Amino acid sequence: MIKFFRNIPRHFKEARNGIVRNFAMTLSSASAVTVTLVLIGAFLLVAVNLDSFMTSVEEGVQIHVRIEDTVSEDKISSLQASVEAISGVRSVVYSDKDSELDALIEVYGEEGELFETYRGDANPLKRAFVVEVTDGLLIDEVTAKIEAVPGIFSALYGGSSIIEMMSAFENIKSGGIIFVLILSALAVFLISNTIKLTIFARQDEIRIMRLVGASNGYIRTPFLLEGIFIGLLGAILPIGLVYFGYTYLYTVTGGYFFTPLFTLITPQPFLMYISGALAGIAIIVGLIGSYISVSRYLWWKR
Amino acid sequence: MIKLENVTKVYKTGTRALNGISLYINQGEFVYIIGATGSGKSTLIKILNGEEAASKGKVNVAGTDLTKLRTGRIPYFRRNVGVVYQDFCLLPKKTVFENVAFALEVVSEKTIYIRKRVREVLKLVDLEEKAKSFPNEISGGQKQRVAIGRAIANKPKVLIADEPTGNLDPEKSEEIIALLERINREEGTTILMVTHDKELVEKHKKRTILLQDGYIVADLMEGGYVSHD
Ligand SMILES: Nc1ncnc2c1ncn2[C@@H]1O[C@H](COP(=O)(O)OP(=O)(O)OP(=O)(O)O)[C@@H](O)[C@H]1O
Numbered sequence: 093m094i095k096f097f098r099n100i101p102r103h104f105k106e107a108r109n110g111i112v113r114n115f116a117m118t119l120s121s122a123s124a125v126t127v128t129l130v131l132i133g134a135f136l137l138v139a140v141n142l143d144s145f146m147t148s149v150e151e152g153v154q155i156h157v158r159i160e161d162t163v164s165e166d167k168i169s170s171l172q173a174s175v176e177a178i179s180g181v182r183s184v185v186y187s188d189k190d191s192e193l194d195a196l197i198e199v200y201g202e203e204g205e206l207f208e209t210y211r212g213d214a215n216p217l218k219r220a221f222v223v224e225v226t227d228g229l230l231i232d233e234v235t236a237k238i239e240a241v242p243g244i245f246s247a248l249y250g251g252s253s254i255i256e257m258m259s260a261f262e263n264i265k266s267g268g269i270i271f272v273l274i275l276s277a278l279a280v281f282l283i284s285n286t287i288k289l290t291i292f293a294r295q296d297e298i299r300i301m302r303l304v305g306a307s308n309g310y311i312r313t314p315f316l317l318e319g320i321f322i323g324l325l326g327a328i329l330p331i332g333l334v335y336f337g338y339t340y341l342y343t344v345t346g347g348y349f350f351t352p353l354f355t356l357i358t359p360q361p362f363l364m365y366i367s368g369a370l371a372g373i374a375i376i377v378g379l380i381g382s383y384i385s386v387s388r389y390l391w392w393k394r
Numbered sequence: 395m396i397k398l399e400n401v402t403k404v405y406k407t408g409t410r411a412l413n414g415i416s417l418y419i420n421q422g423e424f425v426y427i428i429g430a431t432g433s434g435k436s437t438l439i440k441i442l443n444g445e446e447a448a449s450k451g452k453v454n455v456a457g458t459d460l461t462k463l464r465t466g467r468i469p470y471f472r473r474n475v476g477v478v479y480q481d482f483c484l485l486p487k488k489t490v491f492e493n494v495a496f497a498l499e500v501v502s503e504k505t506i507y508i509r510k511r512v513r514e515v516l517k518l519v520d521l522e523e524k525a526k527s528f529p530n531e532i533s534g535g536q537k538q539r540v541a542i543g544r545a546i547a548n549k550p551k552v553l554i555a556d557e558p559t560g561n562l563d564p565e566k567s568e569e570i571i572a573l574l575e576r577i578n579r580e581e582g583t584t585i586l587m588v589t590h591d592k593e594l595v596e597k598h599k600k601r602t603i604l605l606q607d608g609y610i611v612a613d614l615m616e617g618g619y620v621s622h623d
C-alpha cells in the first residue's frame with residue numbers, strides 16, 4: 093500500500109505525458125464522451141421527472157370493490173383481511189353505504205343533491221372497499237383476483253387510459269436505457285482507441301518497463317488515469333448544461349409542466365445527484381475504455 | 395544459477411530455433427555465447443529472461459523454474475535478471491540519471507534510495523559527470539554503459555547481454571568488456587554475453603559456448619574463438 097502511494101506522482105506524470113502527446117485524440121474522444129453524456133443527462137432528467145410524476149399518478153389509481161349485500165356486518169373485517177392478503181394490494185379502506193352515497197353525490201355536484209332522498213334504509217348502493225395497489229401495472233391482475241374472492245360483488249378500476257400511459261412510459265424508459273447503453277459502448281470504444289494510440293506512442297517505454305521488471309499493474313496505471321481524465325474532460329460540458337439548463341427551465345416554467353399535476357423535481361439536491369451520476373459514468377467509461385486497450389496489449393506481450 | 399535441460403524452442407512460424415539444449419552455468423561465471431547468425435543466440439537470451447517460453451524442456455534461472463512460472467509473475471522474476479541489448483533501449487526524453495532511476499521507480503523503490511543507488515551505479519559505470527545529459531548527447535559506448543547501469547541498478551543475480559558491443563568500435567568494446575568484468579568481479583553477478591566479436595573473445599578468454607542451428611556444438615571452459623563459418 094505504501095508502495096502504491098509512492099508511485100502515484102510517477103503515474104500522474106506519465107498520464108500527463110500521454111495526454112499532451114496525443115492532445116488531438118484526447119479531445120476527439122473526450123467529445124464523444126460529451127455527446128454521450130449530454131444525451132444521458134437529458135434522458136436522466138426526463139426519466140426521473142416522469143418517474144416521480146408516475147408515482148404520484150399511480151397513487152390516484154384505485155380499485156372500487158363492491159361487497160355482496162348477503163355478507164353480514166360482522167364478516168366485513170374478515171373479508172377485508174382476505175382482500176388485503178392478495179399480493180399487489182397496498183391498502184384497503186372500508187366505505188359503508190352512507191359514505192358511498194356521499195361519494196356519489198360529490199361526483200354529480202349540484203344535481204347530486206337529488207340522491208339525498210335515498211339516504212337511510214332506501215339506499216340501494218352496496219358497501220365497498222377502496223383498494224390501492226403497489227404497482228399500477230399490476231392493477232388488472234389484482235382486480236381479477238379480488239373479484240374471485242367469495243362475498244365480492246364486483247371489482248372495477250377507473251383510469252385505464254392512465255394505465256396505458258404508464259406502460260407506454262415504461263417502454264420509453266427501457267428504450268432509452270438501451271439507447272444510452274449503446275452510446276456508452278461507443279464512447280468506451282473511442283476512448284480505447286485513443287489509449288491504443290498512446291500505448292503505440294509509448295511502446296518503447298513499455299518494452300523497457302518490462303525489461304526492468306515493472307508489473308502489469310504498474311504499467312497499466314498511467315493509462316487508466318489517462319482514460320479517467322478523458323472521461324472527466326468530456327463530462328464538463330454535459331454537467332454544466334444539465335445543471336444550468338434545468339435550473340433555467342425550472343425558473344421559467346415555475347416548477348411544473350402544462351398542469352400543476354406534473355410538477356418538476358426541485359433542482360436541489362436533485363441536480364447534485366444527476367451531476368454526480370454523470371461524472372461517475374464518465375469515469376467508468378474512461379476506465380473501461382483504457383483497461384480494454386492496455387489489457388489487450390499486455391496480454392500479447394510477455 | 396542457470397540450468398537448462400533439453401530446451402527446445404519452436405516459433406509459431408515453425409522455425410526450430412533451439413534443439414534440446416542443456417546448459418549449466420554457476421554463480422559468478424562469465425560466459426560468452428557465440429554462433430552464426432540465426433543459430434539461436436537471441437532466442438536463448440529471450441528464454442532466459444522470460445520473453446519467450448520454451449516449447450519443451452526445463453528452464454531454471456536464479457532459483458526460479460520458468461516453465462512453471464505464471465505470466466503475471468514474470469515481472470517479479472525479471473528483477474533478478476538484468477538485460478542489455480545491442481540497441482541500448484534508452485528513453486530519449488529522460489536524462490542519464492532518470493534512465494537509470496526508471497528501473498528503480500518501476501519496482502517501487504523509495505525516492506531517497508533511488509537517488510543514492512543511481513549515484514552509486516553511475517560511479518560504477520563511470521558516467522557521474524554525464525548524469526544530466528540526454529541519450530542523444532552522449533556517445534554509443536556511453537549509452538551502452540547507461541544501459542548496463544540500468545540493468546544492474548536492481549542488483550540482479552544474472553546479467554545477460556545480447557551483443558552489447560555490436561554497435562561499438564573496438565576501443566569502446568574494450569571499455570564495455572572491462573566494465574562487465576568489473577561488475578562480475580565486484581558484485582559477483584553471473585554474466586552471459588552474446589557476441590560476434592572474434593577479437594574480444596580471443597583477447598579476454600572466458601568460457602565460450604558455440605551455438606549452431608539451435609544445437610550447442612562446443613562448450614570451451616578455457617575459452618577462445620571457435621571457427622564456425
Ligand atoms: N519471433 C520470432 N518468430 C519466428 N521466428 C523467429 C523469431 N525470432 C527468431 N526467429 C527465428 O529463429 C531462428 C533463431 O533466431 P535468433 O534470433 O535466436 O538468432 P541469433 O543467433 O540471435 O541471430 P543473430 O546473430 O542474427 O542475432 C532464426 O531462424 C530466426 O529467423
Ligand SMILES: [Mg+2]
Pocket residue numbers: 435436437556
Ligand atoms: Mg540475435
